[in-house]
Structures are given as structure tokens and as C-alpha cells.
Amino acid sequence: MSLHLLLVEDDAALVAMLGQELRDMGHEVTVATDGRAALDAVVRDRFDAMILDIMLPQVDGLSVLQRLRQDAIGLPVLVLSALGRPVEKIEGLDAGADDYVVKPVTAAEINARLNAILRGRRQTVQEGDSLRAGDIVVSPARFRAWRAGKAVELSKIEFALLTELVRNADSIVTRAMLLEKVWGYDFEPATNLVEVHIRRVRSKLMADGGEDPIVTIRGVGYRLPA
Structure with missing residues (x-):
């Protein structure tokens, strides 16, 4: 290109x-x-x-x-x-x-x-200040997130993680990329920070009984379908 x-x-x-x-x-x-x-x-x-x-x-x-x-x-x-x-x-x-x-x-x-x-x-549909992937919408300017029209309450770190996944919808976001973008690390520390917070985001997105929207690419990272 x-x-x-x-x-x-x-x-x-x-x-x-x-x-x-x-x-x-x-x-x-x-x-x-x-x-x-x-x-x-x-x-x-x-x-x-x-x-x-x-x-x-x-x-x-x-x-x-x-x-x-x-x-x-x-x-x-x-x-x-x-x-x-x-x-x-x-x-x-x-x-x-x-x-x-x-x-x-x-x-x-x-x-x-x-x-x-x-x-x-x-691959991300932008609506005003909002970003969309499937039935998930995030508004970075307003620090708010929704799934299927229902608000999802997230911590600052959880919101940053979800925003990166939505922003890169249909692309694989590696663990190293998330550590760099969300926490500012330029190396991979011996920690399960990413896994713990992804698990929390998943739980909140599925709180109303919806399917798990986050695809785990084993040994690589995560992908959120567009």
C-alpha cells in the first residue's frame, strides 16, 4: 500500500x-x-x-x-x-x-x-467520538463503554484495554502491544497483568449473559471481531 x-x-x-x-x-x-x-x-x-x-x-x-x-x-x-x-x-x-x-x-x-x-x-467504525467493534462501543472522550446498548462499568486500565481491542478490531493485539500501550512497558515483565485484566474485562462484557467477545490467540494475544 x-x-x-x-x-x-x-x-x-x-x-x-x-x-x-x-x-x-x-x-x-x-x-x-x-x-x-x-x-x-x-x-x-x-x-x-x-x-x-x-x-x-x-x-x-x-x-x-x-x-x-x-x-x-x-x-x-x-x-x-x-x-x-x-x-x-x-x-x-x-x-x-x-x-x-x-x-x-x-x-x-x-x-x-x-x-x-x-x-x-x-476496521473500526467511528461514530462521532466513539469506536465500535460488533455490539461493543467505546467513547474515549467520555470514558464510557457499552455492549448491546447497555453501559459497561470499567476501571481505567480495563477501559484502556478494551479501547485498544476495539481500535484494532479484527487484528491480533499481542500481549507486548498491550503492555506497551496500556502500561507503558517496552519489555515483557514476568507478570500476568494482561491476563488478569483481560479476564475482568471479559467478565464485565458477559455480565448480562452475552457470549465472550474476546478471542484468545494462544501464545500470541487477543482479537476482538469487528
Whole structure:
């Protein structure tokens, strides 16, 4: 799939390498070397996705993200940053990033992550601020969830887990992905955090006698049918 990408990065060597490798994959790549230029480019042109560094001159990456989301611009954004602590990842995701990857990273991984973001968006029906998968609807803005029209009361972590499954409906969401997105881990700790919370989400979704909507892919992760 050929994409029009906005690469926002002030490292000239990295821009040259990644830009060429992404073009070799068939993508059209536009480059912005600071945050202000990135915001201007989004206004001028139409992109399929943005690859965004955090530490930028003029306007930093987090501010770019916040401005986009405040203006209701839903452009998919993959953050590419040297800042890799869990708190920094969480900050980026909370600001509106669709995914967050730490440098160094290959163009092949960037391409795979962009495809996953776009696939998840295509397979999720969006209604206003809501996301739908089957008879499950979540509203991230209102922190509410429903199944078959009935409200489902979830904790913050449970809601974050369900939202990731809905956002990526019909795609496998791995345990590592959930640990990264929900808890901010970039490694897999020796813990059953994911399993425990998935079990709780399942229980609440089935409280009124409905079937278990979450498919377990043994040894891999989970999938929620669209």
C-alpha cells in the first residue's frame, strides 16, 4: 500500500536514510524539519500518516500532537523518538499518538507499524467520538463503554484495554502491544497483568449473559471481531 507520509525530523542523516528507504517501499515522503513546518504542511497538503520526532526546534513534537488533536485533525501519527522511558511513552500516547517507537528503528518496522495503525482504523467504525467493534462501543472522550446498548462499568486500565481491542478490531493485539500501550512497558515483565485484566474485562462484557467477545490467540494475544 502506497502512502503519502509526512516525516517530521530534524536529524538530516536520519531523514535522508529513512526518507529514501520509505520511498524505496513505494511511499511518497514529504519532510518537515521543525514542528511549525509540520503544522503548516498539514494545513497545505493531505497525508495518510505522520512520522513525528518529539525533540524538534520551533514547536516540539508533543505540542504538534496536542495542536492536531485540539483542532480535531485525526491524521494518524507514529512517534519516533529517542525518549524511551515508560513515562515518556505514556505522555506521547496521551497527547494523541497512535503508536510510539524508540530510535533506532528500521524503515521496515515503521512501515509495519503504519500499516497496523491504518488497518485498525479501517476496521473500526467511528461514530462521532466513539469506536465500535460488533455490539461493543467505546467513547474515549467520555470514558464510557457499552455492549448491546447497555453501559459497561470499567476501571481505567480495563477501559484502556478494551479501547485498544476495539481500535484494532479484527487484528491480533499481542500481549507486548498491550503492555506497551496500556502500561507503558517496552519489555515483557514476568507478570500476568494482561491476563488478569483481560479476564475482568471479559467478565464485565458477559455480565448480562452475552457470549465472550474476546478471542484468545494462544501464545500470541487477543482479537476482538469487528
